[in-house]
Amino acid sequence: MDYDIVIVGAGPAGLSFARSLADSGLNIALIEKQPEAQLAAPEFDGRDIALTHLSVRILKELGIWARFKASDRPAIKEARVLDGKSPYSLNFDVKKEPLEELGYLVSNHVIRKALFDEIRTIDNISMLFDLAVTALATDNRMASTTLSDGRVLKSRLVIAADSRFSALRRMAGISASMHDFGRVCIVCRMEHQRRHNSVAFECFDYGRTLAVLPLSGHQSSIVLTAPMDQRDAFMNMDSDEFGRDIRQRFNSRYGEMTLTTRRFAYPLVGVHATTFYARRFALVGDAAVGMHPVTAHGYNLGLSGANILATEITKAVAEERDIGASALLERYSRKHMRTTKPMYHGTNEIVKFFTDDRLPARLARKVALRLANNVPPLKNAIRRKLTQTAEVGGLVPSFSGSK
Numbered sequence: 001m002d003y004d005i006v007i008v009g010a011g012p013a014g015l016s017f018a019r020s021l022a023d024s025g026l027n028i029a030l031i032e033k034q035p036e037a038q039l040a041a042p043e044f045d046g047r048d049i050a051l052t053h054l055s056v057r058i059l060k061e062l063g064i065w066a067r068f069k070a071s072d073r074p075a076i077k078e079a080r081v082l083d084g085k086s087p088y089s090l091n092f093d094v095k096k097e098p099l100e101e102l103g104y105l106v107s108n109h110v111i112r113k114a115l116f117d118e119i120r121t122i123d124n125i126s127m128l129f130d131l132a133v134t135a136l137a138t139d140n141r142m143a144s145t146t147l148s149d150g151r152v153l154k155s156r157l158v159i160a161a162d163s164r165f166s167a168l169r170r171m172a173g174i175s176a177s178m179h180d181f182g183r184v185c186i187v188c189r190m191e192h193q194r195r196h197n198s199v200a201f202e203c204f205d206y207g208r209t210l211a212v213l214p215l216s217g218h219q220s221s222i223v224l225t226a227p228m229d230q231r232d233a234f235m236n237m238d239s240d241e242f243g244r245d246i247r248q249r250f251n252s253r254y255g256e257m258t259l260t261t262r263r264f265a266y267p268l269v270g271v272h273a274t275t276f277y278a279r280r281f282a283l284v285g286d287a288a289v290g291m292h293p294v295t296a297h298g299y300n301l302g303l304s305g306a307n308i309l310a311t312e313i314t315k316a317v318a319e320e321r322d323i324g325a326s327a328l329l330e331r332y333s334r335k336h337m338r339t340t341k342p343m344y345h346g347t348n349e350i351v352k353f354f355t356d357d358r359l360p361a362r363l364a365r366k367v368a369l370r371l372a373n374n375v376p377p378l379k380n381a382i383r384r385k386l387t388q389t390a391e392v393g394g395l396v397p398s399f400s401g402s403k
């Protein structure tokens with residue numbers, strides 16, 4: 001064997017998974033198609049990732065959390081969900097909890113950089129850059145991964161962490177259900193006149209949604225979703241006009257708003273693989289499940305899934321069992337899917353429910369927000385989902401996910 005494990009994709013999921021196995025003694029290769037310089041100094045990509053308490057716990061255990069400066073991990077202390085122009089909101093806070101925060105926001109490029117810097121210090125993980133995978137073959141004994149430079153790497157297990165449009169997933173013959181929302185997500189950062197007091201807002205406006213998430217100082221992360229045919233209008237809008245548009249959409253809560261970064265556009269496509277494993281092969285991160293960002297589950301799920309798989313592999317190493325055995329991979333797939341399936345489908349239903357502009361749906365939304373606010377067991381269940389550290393959860397409430 002050239003390696004025990006070959007991981008394809010050095011995004012946040014692939015890097016986190018590799019880091020989880022640093023102490024296993026396994027010989028690991030991480031293949032990435034981007035050049036090294038891009039991974040060593042990743043640029044801001046507009047994504048400020050909302051992290052749950054479980055993700056923070058995992059990142060602390062991996063030694064990654066300590067790499068973030070305090071100003072790079074602002075806390076969310078309260079979350080409010082609004083519908084249309086109504087001032088009524090569904091509120092979540094931590095006033096009755098021993099905790100002080102609902103969650104934290106860390107920029108995607110900061111997470112990637114911290115993980116990359118950490119992985120660089122680990123002897124048993126080799127990173128191979130500027131290379132894509134062109135073919136994959138597995139048999140009962142091993143997996144063979146062919147790289148774009150013609151090399152063939154033999155390993156006991158291959159892990160695909162190569163994004164929601166995973167080429168490896170297809171090579172392994174795993175099907176996935178995809179949902180194209182026909183919408184686009186536009187993200188950027190804005191500075192504003194008034195303080196945000198660490199409150200996160202999710203506003204379901206007719207036809208569009210707007211999230212305003214608190215960063216350090218008078219800055220917020222803006223996440224606007226709109227029908228795809230409005231993409232160019234928002235991306236090309238003059239920055240002063242864009243500032244005015246967001247300010248008005250946000251009912252001037254923070255006064256004047258000014259763009260401080262470029263705008264980035266992400267087409268909204270949700271993906272869920274039908275299984276997370278094949279012979280000597282498994283999926284992690286978005287390659288397993290790629291979520292609509294509205295419930296902020298994506299990387300949180302990626303981290304918890306990687307943690308489940310790494311725990312199974314570490315146990316197998318300790319007991320001198322085969323780390324690529326189907327029984328092990330099946331256990332991972334089953335455990336992770338127990339969480340991902342309800343979250344994926346629940347999130348898609350929430351998106352449908354909150355973006356349906358017909359009158360009955362608008363009325364139902366008003367009832368749903370009041371119901372969730374005034375039924376303590378329901379609200380407590382959602383709050384628990386946000387703050388628990390032992391199981392997975394997303395930050396912005398997922399009603400069905402909290403059942």
Ligand SMILES: Cc1cc2nc3c(=O)[nH]c(=O)nc-3n(C[C@H](O)[C@H](O)[C@H](O)COP(=O)(O)OP(=O)(O)OC[C@H]3O[C@@H](n4cnc5c(N)ncnc54)[C@H](O)[C@@H]3O)c2cc1C
Pocket residue numbers: 008009010011012013014031032033034047048049050051108131132133161162163164167168185187266284285286287291293296297298299300301302
């Ligand atoms: C607008 C937006 C907001 C979001 N907000 C949140 C949030 O608040 N909370 C949250 O938890 N999640 C959030 N997410 C989701 C989160 O960004 C993703 O879940 C996460 O980035 C997925 O990481 P990944 O490593 O699986 O995939 P990716 O980040 O897609 O990385 C895949 C890597 O694999 C490499 N690669 C691809 N193909 C190959 C190949 N064939 N060979 C070699 N390398 C390859 C790529 O170059 C890349 O480096 C958000 C997403 C978006 C779009």
